[in-house]
Amino acid sequence: MSNVALGNHILVEFMNCDPHIMNDVAAIERDMVAAAQKAKATVINSTFHHFSPYGVSGVVVIQESHLAIHTWPEYGYAAVDLFTCGEMDAWISFDYLKEAFKSKSYSAIEMRRGSVNLLTRNDFDMTTMREKAAEWRNPDFYTRNVWFTDKDEDQALSLRFTGEVFFDVQSPYQRVRILESTKYGKMLALDDMVMTTINDEFHYHEMISHPAMFAHGNAKNVLVIGGGDGGTVREILRHEGVEKVTMVEIDGEVITACKEHLPEIAASFDHPKLDLKVDDGIAFIKTAAPESYDIIIVDGSDPVGPAEGLFSVEFYTNCYNALKKDGILIAQGESPKFNEKAFSELNHTLQDIFGADNAPVSLFYVPTYPTGMWSFQYGIKGDKHPKRVSNETEMDAFADKNGLRYYNSEIHKGSFATPNFVKQLIKK
Ligand code: SAM
Numbered sequence: 051m052s053n054v055a056l057g058n059h060i061l062v063e064f065m066n067c068d069p070h071i072m073n074d075v076a077a078i079e080r081d082m083v084a085a086a087q088k089a090k091a092t093v094i095n096s097t098f099h100h101f102s103p104y105g106v107s108g109v110v111v112i113q114e115s116h117l118a119i120h121t122w123p124e125y126g127y128a129a130v131d132l133f134t135c136g137e138m139d140a141w142i143s144f145d146y147l148k149e150a151f152k153s154k155s156y157s158a159i160e161m162r163r164g165s166v167n168l169l170t171r172n173d174f175d176m177t178t179m180r181e182k183a184a185e186w187r188n189p190d191f192y193t194r195n196v197w198f199t200d201k202d203e204d205q206a207l208s209l210r211f212t213g214e215v216f217f218d219v220q221s222p223y224q225r226v227r228i229l230e231s232t233k234y235g236k237m238l239a240l241d242d243m244v245m246t247t248i249n250d251e252f253h254y255h256e257m258i259s260h261p262a263m264f265a266h267g268n269a270k271n272v273l274v275i276g277g278g279d280g281g282t283v284r285e286i287l288r289h290e291g292v293e294k295v296t297m298v299e300i301d302g303e304v305i306t307a308c309k310e311h312l313p314e315i316a317a318s319f320d321h322p323k324l325d326l327k328v329d330d331g332i333a334f335i336k337t338a339a340p341e342s343y344d345i346i347i348v349d350g351s352d353p354v355g356p357a358e359g360l361f362s363v364e365f366y367t368n369c370y371n372a373l374k375k376d377g378i379l380i381a382q383g384e385s386p387k388f389n390e391k392a393f394s395e396l397n398h399t400l401q402d403i404f405g406a407d408n409a410p411v412s413l414f415y416v417p418t419y420p421t422g423m424w425s426f427q428y429g430i431k432g433d434k435h436p437k438r439v440s441n442e443t444e445m446d447a448f449a450d451k452n453g454l455r456y457y458n459s460e461i462h463k464g465s466f467a468t469p470n471f472v473k474q475l476i477k478k
Contacts, residue, residue: 056164057115060140062130064147066154072123075100075108076215076229079196081150082110085143086117091134099197099208100242108196114138128153133163198229200244200420202388207420209234209244216311221303223356228311234418236312238279238304240351244418246279251315255281256457257414257465258426262345262378263289264445264462265436269344270294273372275331275360276382277349278304280316286347287318288452295324300356302328332359338372346373348381353392361392363399366429370403376432379404383411383427386472388420397427397476404429410437411476412465414456437466 071077079098086093091112098108109118117140118131128151132140148156196213199206209231216236217228227239235248246254259282263269270293274282278299286295299305305328308316319326327334331350346369350360359365360381369379381400384393400409408430416424428436439445442459449458468476 054166055162056166056169057133057135057162058140058160059163060132060144060158060160062128062132062144062147062156062158064128064130064151064153064156065126067121067126067128067151069123069126071151072121072126072128073100073104073106075106075196075198076211076213077150078106078119078121079108079213081147082108082117082119085146085150086110086112088146089134089138089140089142091117091138091143096196096213098213100199112138117143198231198239198242198244200239200242202420205388205420207244207418209237209418211237217307219303219307221301223301224351226301226303226307228307231418237418238308238312240304241355243352245351246281246312246315247418248312248314250417251279251281252455253414253416254424255285255315256454257412257461258282258347258349258380258382259285260445260448260454260457261412261426261436261462261465262347262380262428264441264448265439266344266376266378266434267441269378271343272296272345272347273335273338273343274298274347274349275335276300276351276357277347279308279312280305280319282347282349283321283324284315284318287321287323288448292323295321296327297324298327298329298331298334300328300330330356332362332365335365335368335372338368340371341374341377343372344374344377346377346379348379350382352384352389361396361399363402366399366403370429370431373429373431376434378431378434378436379429381427381429383425385419385421385424386411386413386475387423390475393425394475398478400427400429401476401478404431406478408435409476410435410466411468411472412436413468413472414461414465436462439463 075098083096091114094111096110100106104123106121109116114136115133121128132143134140197208198211199208211229211231214230219226224240230236237247238245272286272295274297283295283297350357353361386393410428412426415422445459
């Protein structure tokens with residue numbers, strides 16, 4: 051009685067692993083592929099997914115079967131399957147992963163799978179099939195499916211990325227990463243939220259800057275709070291009439307990452323009119339001179355971590371005081387379809403401070419933000435209202451001259467057209 055088996059299965063419990071590694075989809079994908087290659091396997095493709103807030107699942111399909119993993123970073127634990135057939139020694143992959151995951155304890159069970167005694171063989175000509183497979187197989191090439199997911203408990207946006215990580219630093223405020231998505235190019239992620247990508251950043255940066263600049267018509271002194279990727283100041287500095295732009299970004303690592311890896315967005319950090327400060331915008335605006343800015347732009351991240359305070363009544367009251375009599379405030383306003391609560395609460399705060407008719411909402415689309423529907427919310431201190439503009443010709447001439455790809459006079463006016471469900475959300 052032969053005890054030939056078709057496959058060999060090692061079930062591994064890796065315990066006391068480094069929790070950060072257990073939550074790093076790019077590192078785990080890289081290590082799992084390397085573990086297969088170390089054991090001389092031929093990798094066909096890899097598919098890995100990061101779950102928010104934590105956990106990674108993935109599989110590396112190899113000519114010799116597969117290696118699979120699911121992690122629980124909160125326990126420093128990874129369940130790994132090393133299923134192989136043929137000559138491959140999967141214990142080599144086991145040793146590699148034990149080191150890579152910094153696993154301090156583990157258990158492993160090895161079992162033979164598919165005992166031929168229990169199986170009936172069907173005759174078909176394997177040789178031609180193998181030869182055919184060998185013809186198209188290119189050992190150096192395999193398809194990688196590594197997914198980055200930005201989600202809340204009900205909905206998610208997943209972007210496939212190449213697995214390459216160009217920058218990955220845990221700053222005192224957040225995890226700053228530069229990744230490369232296959233469709234939208236290089237992107238900045240803070241913690242697990244997409245901040246900006248090379249291929250759709252212009253949607254956001256043109257709409258956070260130009261509507262207010264044309265509504266004001268003569269802005270000289272502009273304050274930007276946040277905006278560490280540099281896209282907002284790049285757009286503001288296209289307006290020759292501007293004399294000074296002050297940018298207050300809390301996290302120097304964001305500026306460094308974007309200068310190095312997103313130079314098209316971080317193009318104006320050395321502009322002579324820019325006063326770039328690494329500081330907390332909440333503290334900065336508290337001590338800002340009254341009535342000193344024509345325009346204040348709050349280009350902050352979502353209301354968590356360092357940006358939580360950028361959604362407070364106190365912060366916007368300080369912004370109001372720092373604006374000149376005919377000043378305009380614009381704030382990254384979240385989405386009426388993703389975080390409705392933050393969206394409507396922000397607008398109610400702006401209505402309380404600037405007046406019910408002076409807190410308009412501008413809607414626009416960013417494909418790489420969950421739901422794609424996003425907003426900027428305004429506070430109009432004087433009468434320079436973005437909905438009441440008459441300089442369309444100037445807007446379109448400026449858009450043409452600067453090669454803008456989103457903003458024009460129609461989009462300016464159209465963005466303030468508010469669907470009824472949004473009117474409901476901001477109704478007080
Ligand atoms: N487009 C993005 C969005 O919609 O979420 C925002 C982009 S921008 C990168 C957000 C910036 O705000 C980040 O660089 C973050 O570090 C910065 N930030 C967060 N809280 C801040 C604070 N209290 N003061 C200054 N900058 C802050």
